[in-house]
Amino acid sequence: MERKIVSIAATSVLALICGSGSAMAQDTVLTLWHNGSCPTENCLVRSLAEGFVAANPGITIDIVEQPNDAYFTALLAASVTGSGPDLATMWAGGYITPYKPYLEDLRTYVAAGDIASSIGTSYYAEGGDKTDILYAVPTENQWYNGYYNKAILAANGITPPRTWDELTAACATLKTAGILPIINGPSTSEAQFQPLFEFAYLATALPIDQWNGLYDGTLAYSNPALLSQLERWNALYAAGCINEDAFNHPDTQAEFAAGGAAMYFSSGSWTIPDLTAAMGDDLGIMIPPFSDTPMQNIISLAGGGLVMMNYSDQKDAAGAFLAYVLSDAGQSLMAGITAPTRAGFPTTNPLINELVAMSTAPDWQGYPMFDNFSQPPVTDAIVRNMALVLVGEVSPADALAAADAAFASMPDDQKNVNYGLNAN
Amino acid sequence: MATHPQIRRPGRSDLARARRRAGLLFALPAIALVLAITVIPLAQAIYYSFTDWNGATARWVGLRNYVNMLRDPELKQAMINSCLILLSIPLGMIPAFVTAYLLSRGPLLSGLMRTLIFAPTALSWIVIGIVARQTFANEGPLNGLLSAIGLDVLAMNWLARPSTALIALLFTFNAAVFGVNTVIFLTALSTVDRSTIEAARIDGASETRILVSIILPAVRRFVEFVFIITMVASATGIFGLIYVMTAGGPGSATMTLEFAVWRRALSTGAFGPGAAIGISLMLLVLLVIAIVRRLARVEADA
Numbered sequence: 001m002e003r004k005i006v007s008i009a010a011t012s013v014l015a016l017i018c019g020s021g022s023a024m025a026q027d028t029v030l031t032l033w034h035n036g037s038c039p040t041e042n043c044l045v046r047s048l049a050e051g052f053v054a055a056n057p058g059i060t061i062d063i064v065e066q067p068n069d070a071y072f073t074a075l076l077a078a079s080v081t082g083s084g085p086d087l088a089t090m091w092a093g094g095y096i097t098p099y100k101p102y103l104e105d106l107r108t109y110v111a112a113g114d115i116a117s118s119i120g121t122s123y124y125a126e127g128g129d130k131t132d133i134l135y136a137v138p139t140e141n142q143w144y145n146g147y148y149n150k151a152i153l154a155a156n157g158i159t160p161p162r163t164w165d166e167l168t169a170a171c172a173t174l175k176t177a178g179i180l181p182i183i184n185g186p187s188t189s190e191a192q193f194q195p196l197f198e199f200a201y202l203a204t205a206l207p208i209d210q211w212n213g214l215y216d217g218t219l220a221y222s223n224p225a226l227l228s229q230l231e232r233w234n235a236l237y238a239a240g241c242i243n244e245d246a247f248n249h250p251d252t253q254a255e256f257a258a259g260g261a262a263m264y265f266s267s268g269s270w271t272i273p274d275l276t277a278a279m280g281d282d283l284g285i286m287i288p289p290f291s292d293t294p295m296q297n298i299i300s301l302a303g304g305g306l307v308m309m310n311y312s313d314q315k316d317a318a319g320a321f322l323a324y325v326l327s328d329a330g331q332s333l334m335a336g337i338t339a340p341t342r343a344g345f346p347t348t349n350p351l352i353n354e355l356v357a358m359s360t361a362p363d364w365q366g367y368p369m370f371d372n373f374s375q376p377p378v379t380d381a382i383v384r385n386m387a388l389v390l391v392g393e394v395s396p397a398d399a400l401a402a403a404d405a406a407f408a409s410m411p412d413d414q415k416n417v418n419y420g421l422n423a424n
Numbered sequence: 425m426a427t428h429p430q431i432r433r434p435g436r437s438d439l440a441r442a443r444r445r446a447g448l449l450f451a452l453p454a455i456a457l458v459l460a461i462t463v464i465p466l467a468q469a470i471y472y473s474f475t476d477w478n479g480a481t482a483r484w485v486g487l488r489n490y491v492n493m494l495r496d497p498e499l500k501q502a503m504i505n506s507c508l509i510l511l512s513i514p515l516g517m518i519p520a521f522v523t524a525y526l527l528s529r530g531p532l533l534s535g536l537m538r539t540l541i542f543a544p545t546a547l548s549w550i551v552i553g554i555v556a557r558q559t560f561a562n563e564g565p566l567n568g569l570l571s572a573i574g575l576d577v578l579a580m581n582w583l584a585r586p587s588t589a590l591i592a593l594l595f596t597f598n599a600a601v602f603g604v605n606t607v608i609f610l611t612a613l614s615t616v617d618r619s620t621i622e623a624a625r626i627d628g629a630s631e632t633r634i635l636v637s638i639i640l641p642a643v644r645r646f647v648e649f650v651f652i653i654t655m656v657a658s659a660t661g662i663f664g665l666i667y668v669m670t671a672g673g674p675g676s677a678t679m680t681l682e683f684a685v686w687r688r689a690l691s692t693g694a695f696g697p698g699a700a701i702g703i704s705l706m707l708l709v710l711l712v713i714a715i716v717r718r719l720a721r722v723e724a725d726a
Contacts, residue, residue: 069671073690080479080695098693101480191557191583191671245562247584247674376692384675393585393674402497409496411476 028059028317031085032306035071036188038063042273044139044337045089045306051333052324059317061087069190075099079309086312087321090136090305092123093372093419094379099135104308106134109319114326120302120341121326123372128420135307137322141339142303143355144197144369146265147275148284152179153262160286162294164232171241174262181241183261184390185249187271192248195386196379197266200370201288202229204297208367208421215373215417221403229290230389230396237390247391254278269338270303272351285354298358301369302341365423373421375414381406473699482696489700499701501676502684506705509594509658509680510712516598517605517650524609525635538607545603549661553668556596557583586677589670593678596669597662605650612646613639648720652713659709681705 038046049061064085066074072095078084079102090096096103107115115121115130120138122128148160153170156177161167171181186193203211205225213219236242243249243261253271256264257278265288275283289295306325308318324330326342335345339352347353358364371379385399407415473489475482493499527537544552559566560582567579582592616639624634640647663682666672672679672687679687681701689698 073686076479076693077690098478191667191669192673245581245584247581248557248561250561380687380692384673388586388674391584405497409492 028314030059030061030087030314030318030321032061032063032087033071033075033085033089034063034065035089036065036068038065042277044304044334047333047337048139048325048330049321051330052321055324055329056317056320059320061321068188079311082311084309084311086309086314086318088307088309089139090124090307091372092120092136092138092302092305093368094375095372096124096135096305096307098376099307102309102311103135104310104312104315104319106137106308106319106322109308109315110134110137110323110326114323114342117343118302118326118341119343120305123302123368124305136305137325138302138341139304139306139325140302140334141269141300141341141356141359142369143269143359144200144299145267145269145355146263146286146288147256147267147271148263148286149256149259149261149279149282150284151282152259153284156262158262160284161289162287163289163291165292167236167289168239168241170262171236171239175240180243180261182236182243182263182265183249183252183256184242184246184264184266185252187253187267189250192387193246193252193266195266195383195390196369196371197268198233198288198290198390199382199386200299200367201265201290201295201297202226202233203370204295204299204365204367205229205291208365208423211367211370211373211421212419215375215419217407217415220400221378221407222397222400226400227396230386230399233290234389234392234396238392242390247387247393268303269352269355272349273337276351283351285351287358296361296364297367298355298364299367299369300355300359301372303369368421373417373419375407375410375417377406377410377414378403469699470703472696473703475696476694477696477699478693479695485696489697490704492697493700493704498676498679499681499684502679502681502701505590505676505678506659506680506682506708508590509597510655512594512598513651513654513658516601517647517654520602520605520650521609521647523602524606524613525639527606527610528613538610541606542603544600545607547600549600549664550668552596552600553665556592556665557669560592583670584674586674589674589677593666593669597658597665600665601654601657605654608646608650609643612643615646616642644720644723648716652716655712655716656709659705681708 032045032049034043034045037043040046043063046063049063053060071089075084075088076098079099084102090099115125115134118138120141121130121134124136124138125134126132152174153160156173156179158170158173161170174181184193203214203226205228206214206219206223210219214221237246249255253264253267253274255261257275263286272283287295287298291297306322308315308322312318331340331342331345334340335347337347338349339347339356347356359366371382374382381402382399385394385402388394389396389399472482474484474486476485476488523541558564561567562581562584566582570576570579580588582588620638621634624638629637659680660682662680663686666678666680666683667686670678672683682705685698685702685705688701689695
C-alpha cells in the first residue's frame with residue numbers, strides 16, 4: 001500500500017514537472033531594446049513584433065525603450081557584462097563595429113534568399129558581403145531629408161529651393177513676410193542639435209568616391225570643398241535665415257509642425273509619421289539644397305537594424321523573429337508603414353515614395369549616411385564642432401581641423417578602412 | 425643575582441588571540457565586500473588603463489593612454505575645466521558661510537530659512553540640470569529678468585557659447601551645494617564657545633575682529649571638511665548635471681575629467697583610455713586632499 005502511494009505520488013510529481021516544463025517552453029519572452037521611444041501607435045519595430053507574436057502564440061516580445069542619446073553606451077555596457085537583451089535595434093557601419101564580438105551570426109536563422117534580395121543586408125554583413133557573417137537584419141530604408149511647410153511656401157510664392165542661391169532668395173522673401181525661414185535645434189531633450197544630417201548633405205559637395213578618402217585618411221577633412229560648404233552654411237545663420245538659438249532651441253520639430261517655420265533640415269524620414277500626423281497634406285519633402293547646381297544627391301541607408309546578442313539564451317525564438325522581419329509577411333507589413341529593404345513590396349506612404357523615386361532616379365546620386373561609416377572619434381568631433389560652426393562659435397577651418405585631429409589620434413587599425421563607395 | 429619575572433605581553437594570551445580571531449571573523453564579510461566593490465575594481469581599472477581594452481580584448485600598451493591624455497586637446501580642456509571648477513569652490517563657500525553666520529545671529533525665522541535653504545539639497549543633479557538648462561535658455565527666465573531690468577545687453581544663449589556655458593555650470597554647481605554647505609557651517613558655528621565671544625565683546629573687540637580671530641579659527645576643520653566634500657562632488661559627482669545641462673558642450677567647453685571618462689569609455693568604446701582618465705582623476709583628487717590636509721596641519725601647528 002505504502003509503495004503504491006509513493007509511486008502514485010512520484011508519477012504525479014513527474015507529470016507536474018513535465019507539464020510545467022512544456023508550459024515554460026511555450027511561454028517565451030524576448031527582451032528587445034529600442035533606441036528612443038517606441039509608442040504603441042507609431043513604431044515600426046512594435047508593429048513587426050505584434051505581427052510576429054500574432055503568428056507565433058507563446059512567444060512575446062517585451063520592447064524596452066532606451067533613451068536615444070545614451071542608447072549605444074548602455075547597450076555596450078550591458079554587452080560587456082552579458083546582462084543585455086535578447087534583441088536590440090542597431091545602426092549600420094561604424095556603429096555596429098564595437099558590438100561585433102557580442103552579435104550572433106544571423107545566417108543560421110534567416111533564409112538565404114531573403115538575405116540576398118534585401119538591399120539593406122550588405123550594410124550589416126561583414127565586409128559588405130551578403131554571403132559573409134550577417135550581424136543584423138535591416139528593418140527599413142531611411143533617408144536624411146528636410147521638410148517644408150507647403151502652405152507657407154505656397155502663400156509666399158516660393159517653390160522648394162534646390163540651390164544655395166534659391167535658398168538665400170527664399171530666405172529673404174520669408175523674412176520680409178515675418179516668417180522664420182529655417183528652424184534648427186534638438187528634436188528631443190538633447191543639449192544641442194544634431195549636425196550630422198546637414199553635415200552629410202554639405203559633404204555631398206565631394207563626389208561619393210572621395211568619401212572613401214575621408215574615411216581612410218587619404219583626403220583630409222580640411223579640404224576646400226568642405227570649407228566652402230561650411231562657410232555658406234554659417235552664412236545662412238549670419239543672415240538671419242535660421243533661428244538665433246539654433247544650437248539648443250527646444251522642441252524644434254514640434255514647433256515646425258505647428259507652423260513655426262517654413263523649412264526644417266535637421267531630420268530624416270523616421271519623423272514622417274509624426275510630422276504627417278501633425279501637418280497632414282501641408283508636409284512636404286525636400287533635400288537640403290546645399291549645392292550650387294540643383295541638388296540631386298540623396299542620402300539613404302538601411303537606417304535601422306535588429307541584432308541578436310550572442311549571450312541570449314533564447315536564440316531560436318529570437319532568430320525566428322528576425323527571420324520574420326525579412327520574410328514576405330514582415331516586408332508586406334512594413335510596406336504599409338515605410339519602405340522595406342526587399343524589392344517587390346511597394347509602400348503606400350506617398351512621402352516615402354517620393355524619397356524612393358529620388359533614390360532610384362538614374363540622374364540622382366545616392367550617398368550613405370556619413371556617420372555610419374566615420375570612425376567614432378571623428379563622428380564625435382563632427383557632432384561637437386559642426387553645431388558650433390553653424391552658430392559662428394567655431395570657425396569652419398577649426399572644426400575641420402578638429403575632425404582631422406580626431407582621425408590622427410586613432411590607432412592604425414581604426415584608420416585602415418575600405419568601404420568601396422562608388423558612384424551609381 | 426636577582427631575576428626579573430618574565431612579563432607576558434597581553435596580546436599573547438589565549439583570550440586575546442581568541443578575541444582577535446573572533447574580531448577578524450566578524451570583520452571578514454565587510455572586508456570581502458570592500459575588496460569586491462572597491463579594491464578589486466580599482467586594481468582592474470589600473471591594469472586596464474595600461475591597455476587598449478575595448479570591452480572584449482585588452483592588449484598592453486604601456487603608458488600610451490596617459491601620454492595621449494597630455495596630447496589630446498579635448499582632454500586638456502577637460503583638465504582645465506576640472507581645475508576651474510575646483511578653484512570656484514572657495515568662492516562658492518563664501519556665500520554659504522556668510523548666510524550661516526547671519527542665520528546663527530538671528531533666531532527669528534531661522535528655522536524656516538534653514539528649511540528653505542536646505543530643501544534643494546534633496547533634488548537630484550538631473551533635476552537641477554534640467555532646471556538650469558531652462559533657466560539659462562535663450563528664452564529662459566534669466567534672460568527675461570535681465571531684459572525686464574534693462575540689461576538686455578547681457579541676455580544671451582548662455583549654454584550655446586563656449587565662453588559662457590562653463591560660467592553657467594560653475595554657478596549652477598555652487599548654487600546647488602550652497603544649501604548643504606550652509607547647514608554644515610551652521611553646525612560649525614554652533615560649536616564655537618560663546619563665552620569666548622562674549623569675553624571678546626566685553627574687551628571691545630569688533631564683530632569683524634571676533635569673526636576673523638575667534639570664529640574662523642574655531643571652525644577651521646569644518647571649512648576644510650566642506651571644501652573636501654565639495655571638491656569630491658565636483659570631481660566625481662556631477663556627471664548627471666553636465667549631461668543634462670550641456671552634454672559636455674558646446675564643443676568641450678564644459679567637459680570635465682569625470683565626463684571625459686564616460687565619453688571615452690562608453691561613448692566611443694575606448695575603455696582603456698577611459699580607465700586612464702579615471703585613474704588620473706582619482707590621483708588628482710587624492711593630491712588635492714593631501715595638499716589641503718597638509719595646509720590645515722601647518723596652520724594648526726602655527
